[in-house]
Amino acid sequence: MSAKKTLLSIENLDASIGDKNIIKNLNLKIHYGETHAIMGPNGSGKSTLAKALAGHPDCKITKGTIHFKNIDLLTLPVEERSNEGLFLGFQYPIEIPGLSNSVFLKAAINAKNKYQKLNDVSATDFIKELKQKADMMGINQSFLSRGVNEGYSGGEKKRNEILQMLMLKPTLSVLDETDSGLDIDSMKIVSKGINSMLGEDTSSIVITHYERLLKYIKPDVVHVFHNGRIIKSGDYMLARELEEKGYEWLTNE
């Protein structure tokens, strides 16, 4: 275990949105193959961290560094971060009317291939894989030709995020409340999707408010986020404790 390689390393990070400093001196290290859960009260800065990683233009880094696969992530434009293998599952997936899901996904895959100097994916291979993974995510074929997230229910949007993740095969996926608003069956499907992707070479950050998702995906580490920094880290048992006691016993300390 000692030879574990670092995939993501965040050091002394400050990040702000507008004039407001939200992430405050954050440190976090994630190795290949690890799943980290991030929990914490509303407004504590969890989504802001996801934005900082993805390079959202509203989010300004004012201090510190982020290294991803030993690359200085902060120097990469948004699309290159993605093409290097960083995936963000959005807390609120965006609708793009008219642009069909499959056209969108194919463009994303081909962008990735181009970045890696590979050929475009073949149409038949693509469709085959897409159908298979859509089945796995319980997404009806008819959704694939509909507009991206256009008129999807909340749960369908979240499953679609996981479908995209499965197709794009990222090294690090940052899933922002992918479990919120899911019914019990969807929750199982989504966790199955996440688990199918995790392996020795991939890692994920799972942002969640609920212990029930963590029951299925078994995180290696659970962090508690408060006021823009990690105030406590532990194993899965920490999540259960939080479920019982809430955050107050930590935030009042």
Add this chain to the structure above:
Amino acid sequence: MDPDNNQVSNPEIDNLIEKNYEYGFTTDIESETIAPGLNEDVIRLISKKKGEPQFLLDWRLKAFRHWSKLKEPAWGQLNIEKINYQDISYFSAPKLENAPKSLDEVDPKLLETYDKLGIPLHERAKLAGVAVDAVFDSVSVATTFKKKLLEAGVIFSSFSEAVKDHPELIKKYLGKVVPYRDNYFAALNAAVFTDGSFVYIPKGVRCPMELSTYFRINEANTGQFERTLIVADEGSHVSYLEGCTAPMRDENQLHAAVVELVALDDAEIKYSTVQNWYPGDEEGKGGIYNFVTKRGDCRGKNSKISWTQIETGSSVTWKYPSCLLRGDNSIGEFYSIALSNHHQQADTGTKMIHLGKNTKSKIISKGISAKKAQNTYRGLVTIAKNANHSRNYTQCDSLLIGDKCGAHTFPSIGVNNSSSILEHEATTSKISDDQLFYCIQRGINEEDAIGLIISGFCKEVLNELPMEFAVEARALLQVNLEGAVG
């Protein structure tokens, strides 16, 4: 071939334009161009040069006399520099000692030009079974696949040839759908038009291939005035596509075309346009003034005329392809994408005139504006007293990129029949930063993301284009939006 002799001085802008408008080269070919100016003698000269019969000259002169009494229309949502009609040359033709009998006799420089434009004129190139007529400045230089079409009984030729070979058809149909009295530019066109395409599909024939015409303005200080006439006889079917490009020049150039379509009983005409005239530079200098009158006459019962247009070029576009639904049960359709960037102005739309019973029309208009561009949809749907049970569906969507551009819609209706139904839907949306970020997070760069969002927005219209051209149209939309954001 001289690759490019535009006079823009700033090399940076030069590069940008080069990237944006890749058809901006000129062809260095010897041309015969008559001196600028417009009067009856010029018209007689044009007619004589083309060896036209007397009826045509008489018609031209009547049109000219009518035009001389008219004033330019001023109702468009357009800002246009005054056009001096005496500064334009009304005839320019590549010098071809004797008119070419076959493609092998066509000047290789011309063939090269069309290759550069992605339009192989050589039949040997066998462009996916598409027959092409190419109009260079004022005259048609080549029509491909003539033999094969003739075997099917289809006439597809330049307008001038048709005047010589089929004067009876020209006499019967010319100016019947768009009379020279129709409007200012239609009158001007009737007086000075120099060439164009003519199509006749006989009874019961399904045209065996796509027909298309490519228009190219090359000479400076010329106008292009072409006329297209398509007649689909009973039970026939044809799909026709036109494409247009022009070199980059600092001065505005005038293009005033007329298109007339006639569909008899049970006939169907599908007319698609990919218009990519030079739009002018980023400061709004130069570009084509595109004033076009297009009208289809659904004369027969159960006939159908469908217009699809992708308007990405020109500094000013003024056109309203329309349908006259005269036959009972006839159908008119209008699918349009009008994209304007920088200082481009587009004022476009359609007219659907329901005269017969059970007539149907459908209008899908997608307007996209970026930078300082203005985009106007202007539509008119009228239902006559006897047009029982007629229906119209209109959908007008506008997409704005940035906040300096504008979209306007002026739909008007006139209903004189109570058993008819009209539906109208309109939306205006913006490409949001959230949509862009979502796409870019998936690895797609900003330009491609905009291209994808736009083609999603335009899907219903792109789907109407013949396969071969849908790809081209998508690429064109994206190229024309380069630099639209930021």
